[in-house]
Amino acid sequence: MPARKQPAGGIGGLAALGYAVSMDNALTIGLRAGQPVFFANPGRLPIASVAGSLPVRLADIEAAGERLKRFAPLLAELFPELAPSGGLVESALFPAPVLERRLKAAGLPAGDRVFVKADHALPVVGSVKARGGLHAVLAVAEALALDGGLLAGPDDDCRRMAEPAARNFFSSHTLSVGSTGNLGLSIGVFGRGLGFGVTVHMSAEARAWKKEMLRRVGATVVEHPGDYAAACAVAREEAGHSPRLHFIDDENSLDLLLGYAVAGLRLPQQLAGCRIAVSAGHPLCLHLPCGVGGAPGGIALGTRLTLGDAALAFFVEPTEAPALLLGLATGRHGGISAAEYGLTGRTVADGLAVSRPSDLVCRLMVPVLDGAHTVGDAAMLGHVAEAFDAEALRLEPSAAAALAGPLAVRRANLPVLAGRPATHICWATGGSLLPDAEFAALLARAGTRP
Numbered sequence: 001m002p003a004r005k006q007p008a009g010g011i012g013g014l015a016a017l018g019y020a021v022s023m024d025n026a027l028t029i030g031l032r033a034g035q036p037v038f039f040a041n042p043g044r045l046p047i048a049s050v051a052g053s054l055p056v057r058l059a060d061i062e063a064a065g066e067r068l069k070r071f072a073p074l075l076a077e078l079f080p081e082l083a084p085s086g087g088l089v090e091s092a093l094f095p096a097p098v099l100e101r102r103l104k105a106a107g108l109p110a111g112d113r114v115f116v117k118a119d120h121a122l123p124v125v126g127s128v129k130a131r132g133g134l135h136a137v138l139a140v141a142e143a144l145a146l147d148g149g150l151l152a153g154p155d156d157d158c159r160r161m162a163e164p165a166a167r168n169f170f171s172s173h174t175l176s177v178g179s180t181g182n183l184g185l186s187i188g189v190f191g192r193g194l195g196f197g198v199t200v201h202m203s204a205e206a207r208a209w210k211k212e213m214l215r216r217v218g219a220t221v222v223e224h225p226g227d228y229a230a231a232c233a234v235a236r237e238e239a240g241h242s243p244r245l246h247f248i249d250d251e252n253s254l255d256l257l258l259g260y261a262v263a264g265l266r267l268p269q270q271l272a273g274c275r276i277a278v279s280a281g282h283p284l285c286l287h288l289p290c291g292v293g294g295a296p297g298g299i300a301l302g303t304r305l306t307l308g309d310a311a312l313a314f315f316v317e318p319t320e321a322p323a324l325l326l327g328l329a330t331g332r333h334g335g336i337s338a339a340e341y342g343l344t345g346r347t348v349a350d351g352l353a354v355s356r357p358s359d360l361v362c363r364l365m366v367p368v369l370d371g372a373h374t375v376g377d378a379a380m381l382g383h384v385a386e387a388f389d390a391e392a393l394r395l396e397p398s399a400a401a402a403l404a405g406p407l408a409v410r411r412a413n414l415p416v417l418a419g420r421p422a423t424h425i426c427w428a429t430g431g432s433l434l435p436d437a438e439f440a441a442l443l444a445r446a447g448t449r450p
Ligand SMILES: Cc1ncc(COP(=O)(O)O)c(C=O)c1O
Pocket: 127, 128, 129, 180, 181, 182, 183, 289, 290, 291, 292, 293, 294, 295, 296, 350, 351, 352, 354, 396, 398, 399, 429, 430, 431
């Protein structure tokens, strides 16, 4: 379909139908110039009108939540860090009063509240990729265990999978994944914990400490000179040749997406614990850093299916790698790359250094997402320093990007938020495992010291 001029009513209708459309001029010019831009998604629909026709249903996400529960006793045995939570991988939601005060001084409405969802401190692997990676590893392990007779049925005692015979069995299988870093850590650490061989194909952006950590747990790290999509392509191709090589595909895997989405199912209880009521009069805004789209897409979907239309989801991407934003704004989904807009894909936010979005996530987000915006490297480094100074949080730049959300969204003047006090959740997606020297270097680049 050739690109068309934008119709008077906005690009959303056509883009939502999958047509390639040209974006409005201001957006295109801003994107090309590497400036922060905001895209309000005109394809967003009432969730009840689309829930029945989406390729992912609430029941699928609930089943993923059940799988994570079913294997919790095994995980508590394999990972001492998970013993206190009985094997569940979950993070806290808490208020960020100093950040909130500072954001209000900068223009956030007086009635708005600001909270942090602390996935950066998720046990074992310290990032948002934990739930999805763990769920995808368990899905492979469970299927193999049932097939190989290690488990008699789905209700068998999963702790049998920690016995030497099971570990021996899993060691003859290899999990493979393409990653900018944190997904590799998640698959690597959980996969090795169960006894699998793990090969992680890492893109050029991946930080050295993440590679070292993977090698320490016995994963094989393959370093690629190219970007994330190139690393994934090699891993996908290789896995096609062996039944014992299981490729976990961040661009297409439903098991990953379902694992990420479980966070949305668990949110209502956490909101209640913080005495946050969500309604049309008091909307909830999720600010989700976005790379290829799986983690934020899963969380957005899980939350909207659980909480309904008063939950709003916004993605934050680097100015040099606005993948999902471009996929949705042009309607070309996984068929577009930020490189077409003269953007390098290079950013201090290694986890978000993705130029081509997941096609699956783009399709899912057309009716679900409220908007996406971009933020530059200097601003992300500033947010790393701000999160540490205001709330003593150790965030990597990819996670700190979420702090740009509340003001960017308020400045976009969306009708759905007009005159309504909102609760903002800045989803802190990673960083607690950052080595001291790495974190100090980030603060130094931001112009502050620990
Ligand atoms: C810290 C952090 N935040 C956010 C993301 C984005 O997740 P996704 O690539 O699934 O969009 C990543 C991805 O690796 C990450 O490492």
